[in-house]
Amino acid sequence: EADIYQTPRYLVIGTGKKITLECSQTMGHDKMYWYQQDPGMELHLIHYSYGVNSTEKGDLSSESTVSRIRTEHFPLTLESARPSHTSQYLCASSGALPPYEQYFGPGTRLTVT
């Protein structure tokens, strides 16, 4: 079944650690997105990708980085986690044809202590 997956679902980690949040999709979509969802529930786009080897920063500045080496895989990395990075991170993907609907993963809830 085509779907979008995120691991881990929950992560508690200490300040200064390097972390990678995984996102994979089996939907064959070219476009992928990372959103940050703050405690007030607002969603902000932090990274997106049109396809392999294509990545762009989103509307909200983020210290995280992303890579897109394979179509189905779009990991997000924080080199040195800080308490300000505590948030929920949602991954999404969409096809290249209308209506360009975005499908969301279950999210990773990150807590940096």
Next chain:
Amino acid sequence: AQTVTQSQPEMSVQEAETVTLSCTYDTSESNYYLFWYKQPPSRQMILVIRQEAYKQQNATENRFSVNFQKAAKSFSLKISDSQLGDTAMYFCAFMNYGGATNKLIFGTGTLLAVQP
């Protein structure tokens, strides 16, 4: 720049009743989609309904329907026969598909509680 405004942070409705969630947006673009997404507590965000801007007819999906007023830039969601499973955060979202990005611009959300 496009903006999406949801003026109702929280709403409550009795089971089996009807509720309307409001959304307004601002854009100078002509080619766009509007969406309502639902995020249940601790669960995945899913699409509820979408509306193409060039279509005058309001979209309907079972108990969910929209009132799309293009000139007023309004896009409200009506939920009929509310069920306990409708309890969730609802996000209104805008997408301009004239560019290559197809980014979603989200409103701040409305937390809907369906009471038994």
